[in-house]
Structures are given as C-alpha cells and as structure tokens.
Amino acid sequence: MADNQVQEIEDDPIEVRRAKRQAMIDAGENPYGHAFDYTHHAADIEAAYGHLEDGAMTEDACAFAGRIMAKRVQGKVSFLTVRDTTGDLQLFCRINVLGEEPYAQIKDLDIGDWIGVWGTIMKTRRGQLSIAVERFELLSKALRPLPEKFHGLADKEIRYRQRYVDLIVNPDVRETFAKRFKIISAGRRFMEEQGFYEVETPFLHSIIGGANAKPFVTHFNALDRDYYLRIATELPLKRLLVGGFERVFEIGRQFRNEGMDPYHNPEFTTMEAYQAFTDLEGMKHLTQGFIQAAALAACGTLQVEYQGQVIDLGGEWRSASMVELASEGAGEDVSFDRTREELVEILERNGGHAENAWGKGKLIAEIFEAVAEEKLVQPTFVCEHPLEMSPLAKKDPANPELTQRFELFICGHEYANAFNELNDPVDQAERFHAQVAAKDMGDDEAMGFDADYIRALEYGMPPAGGVGIGIDRLVMLLTDSESIRDVLLFPHMRDEA
Numbered sequence: 001m002a003d004n005q006v007q008e009i010e011d012d013p014i015e016v017r018r019a020k021r022q023a024m025i026d027a028g029e030n031p032y033g034h035a036f037d038y039t040h041h042a043a044d045i046e047a048a049y050g051h052l053e054d055g056a057m058t059e060d061a062c063a064f065a066g067r068i069m070a071k072r073v074q075g076k077v078s079f080l081t082v083r084d085t086t087g088d089l090q091l092f093c094r095i096n097v098l099g100e101e102p103y104a105q106i107k108d109l110d111i112g113d114w115i116g117v118w119g120t121i122m123k124t125r126r127g128q129l130s131i132a133v134e135r136f137e138l139l140s141k142a143l144r145p146l147p148e149k150f151h152g153l154a155d156k157e158i159r160y161r162q163r164y165v166d167l168i169v170n171p172d173v174r175e176t177f178a179k180r181f182k183i184i185s186a187g188r189r190f191m192e193e194q195g196f197y198e199v200e201t202p203f204l205h206s207i208i209g210g211a212n213a214k215p216f217v218t219h220f221n222a223l224d225r226d227y228y229l230r231i232a233t234e235l236p237l238k239r240l241l242v243g244g245f246e247r248v249f250e251i252g253r254q255f256r257n258e259g260m261d262p263y264h265n266p267e268f269t270t271m272e273a274y275q276a277f278t279d280l281e282g283m284k285h286l287t288q289g290f291i292q293a294a295a296l297a298a299c300g301t302l303q304v305e306y307q308g309q310v311i312d313l314g315g316e317w318r319s320a321s322m323v324e325l326a327s328e329g330a331g332e333d334v335s336f337d338r339t340r341e342e343l344v345e346i347l348e349r350n351g352g353h354a355e356n357a358w359g360k361g362k363l364i365a366e367i368f369e370a371v372a373e374e375k376l377v378q379p380t381f382v383c384e385h386p387l388e389m390s391p392l393a394k395k396d397p398a399n400p401e402l403t404q405r406f407e408l409f410i411c412g413h414e415y416a417n418a419f420n421e422l423n424d425p426v427d428q429a430e431r432f433h434a435q436v437a438a439k440d441m442g443d444d445e446a447m448g449f450d451a452d453y454i455r456a457l458e459y460g461m462p463p464a465g466g467v468g469i470g471i472d473r474l475v476m477l478l479t480d481s482e483s484i485r486d487v488l489l490f491p492h493m494r495d496e497a
Helices: 001-012 013-025 042-049 100-107 156-160 164-167 171-193 234-242 279-300 322-330 340-349 360-371 424-438 453-458 471-479
Strands: 057-074 077-084 087-094 116-123 130-138 219-220 225-230 247-255 267-276 303-306 309-312 318-321 380-383 399-403 405-410 413-420 464-470
Touching: 042 057, 042 130, 042 424, 057 130, 077 100, 077 116, 087 100, 087 360, 087 453, 100 130, 100 453, 116 309, 156 164, 156 267, 156 464, 164 171, 171 247, 171 267, 171 279, 171 471, 219 303, 234 247, 234 267, 234 453, 234 464, 247 303, 267 303, 279 405, 279 413, 279 464, 303 471, 322 380, 340 360, 413 471, 424 453, 464 471
Parallel strands: 087 130, 318 380
Antiparallel strands: 057 077, 057 116, 077 087, 116 130, 219 225, 247 267, 267 464, 303 309, 380 405, 405 413, 413 464
C-alpha cells in the first residue's frame, strides 16, 4: 500500500476500524460474534458487591457483556468502562492474566465495540468495583466512533435523527424512555384492574371518523380503493359496546396529516376507553386514576415538576365550563347570549381571527383558546363544549347549544378528551350530514357519513362515557420534556441533507 494511502487510513477513524475488521476476517476470526450467555448485569454486581472493601478480591466468577465506553491503557494494565442496559462497570485487564497476545488484542479494541468477558469480581484499591478479566471475546466491531465523550451528543437534529446514538451517549434519554415504558405499562394495568378489556381495531379506515382531522390517504390494492390511516379509534370501539362489551380500551397509534410543533406529531399514541352505563363523572374518575397511576409508576409521587412549574396531580381536580373560563380570561361575558358580531369583536381584540363560516360555538371555543388555555396550569376539566365543536357528544339537556363533554388541561395543554357518548342514531345521522356539508364547503378535516356506524346505533348502544388520553403528552409531563420529539423514539424528520 502506498504511503499516502496509509496516511489517509490513519487520518480517518472509520477507515482505521474497517482495517481492523478486515484484519480479523483475514485471520479467520469473526468480528461479529455470536450469542453470549452472561450471568450478571452491571446493576446486579453493584447491588451484590458494592459493599466490598477497597482492594478486595473475590473468587466469584461472572460473565458480563456490554459496549466499551472508555479505555485507559497503563502499560501492562488496562481499564475499560463497559456499559450494559443497567449501567456501567469497569473491566480490570492485566497482561500477566490474559497473556501477551490476548492483552494486545484487548488494547486494540475501540470505544463503541461490544465485548463479552469472563472473570472474577473485585474492587480496586481506589474503590472501583470491577471484573478482573480472565478471557474475553469481541461480540461486535463498531465502525463509527461515538461522539466526543466530553461534549456528548447535544445537537437536537442529530439526536432525533440518530436516536440510536442518542441512547448510547445520553443516559438521561434512556431514562426518559424507561419512564415511558413504565407509564404505558401502569396505565394498562390500571385499566385492566378497572375491568376493561384491551382490544385492537383497524388502522385502515374506509371512512374518516372519530375526530376532526386531516387524514393520511393510502390505496388498498386488493379492494382497489383509497383508505385512510385512522385518526381515532372511537367508532370501532363504540361498535363493541353495541355488541355487548361493557368496558373496552385500546392503546395505539393515530395518524393525522397535520403540522409538527413541540406538542404535535403526525403519528402519536392515545389510550381510548369506552364504558357502558357511566357518564362524564365516571370518565373524570377514570382519567384521574389513569394519570395518577402513571405518575406513581414513573415518578413515585403525585407532585411533579414540569418546566419549572410544580403540578399537583393529587386531590380533587377543578371542573369548570368553557364559557366560564373564556369569560374569566376575557374579562367579560363570553356566552351564547352575545351576538355573533360581539363574539367576533372579543376574539379579534384578543389576537384571534374569525372565519365567516364560524358560528357562535366555534367563536366561543376560539376565544377560550386565545384567553384561557395557557392559564390552566393545574389539572382542570373544561366542560360543556359547544355543539358545533362536538359532533359525537350528547347535547346538554339544560342547553342544547352545549354538549356533555370535557377536555383535561394541564400546563396550558390538552391531555384528555371525554364525552357522554351520543347513542341516538337519528341525532347522530343529522350530525354526520352536517359534517358532510362542511366537507363539501371545503373543510378537509370534517368527518364522512359512516352509514354502518348509524346502523350499529340503530341496534341500540347503551348510555356510555368515553375518553381519549394523549400518551405522548402525558410522558412529556412526567419526564419534564419540552418537546414531543423528546418522548418519541423515532420522531418524524425532514429528509437529511
């Protein structure tokens, strides 16, 4: 090989590693190993042997595997820091134990390589719990170096795009996702303890339904027609109430072809639940119990801090009507007693803009969003939404312009949405027709007319309450994460330049 080619390899850390890989293959060795039967995790060793005195040696054998995160070579002794799924552990490697050739090989390993070792447990004279390595094998050769250890991986664009590297070098990110797993698991256990069956409903829908949102469209080749990725699980789940299931829930992905910001991602996770013979009060208790179970599992407390604000998830959560809160925020009456023109003026005075097609209900909802949402820091059930905004909820018997619905707000953001479910097929059909009319006028978020769902209601659905809880936002709250991308393992990104 020419001198300039050698220099190019020495200057390129990836090429240096590729050369090591090829040298192993040429020597008949496999740089990508095989199954390794480990006996301990790092946390197990810490728990069982952390009490050892400095300089103590044992004859307790162990097998351990992980990724090399740091390496110090001091002549005939080398120290490797190796990370497994539970934490870091030091390897104590000596030439007089390993032999000259194996010791040279272990010195030649790179940060990022996966290694399996056999040895005995000890503590160094400086008090570092370690494994005295007797033999080892390379399990996987890393061809790319990890980010420089003193700076870590801070660039968010790279962190989100290369989550695998983010998880390696940022332990706090691993902790965030460990909490996400605990939150979902605790929520699932809570629902099962309340007597709910977990079910699965289709991702592909022939009709847009269950929410007002712009869908993703795909083509179903076998049926030669367009389908939509689901925007909600509501209508299939309520069909199950018609069929006789009393309590059902689903934790799963929803897809809405809309924008991205710190609180929205086109692909997100919800828990939707429907319970026969209950109402909004039942859904409030269910929602509060679900979130409290998640908080205790992830944080061990109901007093959590989010972006500098202490949130009390215990006690009795406030309930207030949208009209009441909008009036509080605007400093004047915001209700259906005002004329449309007066509501438009209130909205525009508070920085909003009114569309000509909006009725009073939509205007009240927009005023609430403009003047009240961000002030709802502690958990608040916002109740009695305008009918115009709630095509699947029952009307309020005391005021037919309002519905029996709540949204849960914490830190100025919505975390749950619940209805007294509409089970009158005639009323539901009329509302679907109104949605179709809105779609014909250009509203690409309006629902379609689901004739089969109307048919299901005509067989009779019991009175029921239903709720949807945003899992990603709940994880944000309980991990103090400022962006939804911080709690999604693989957030959507623009194409890499």
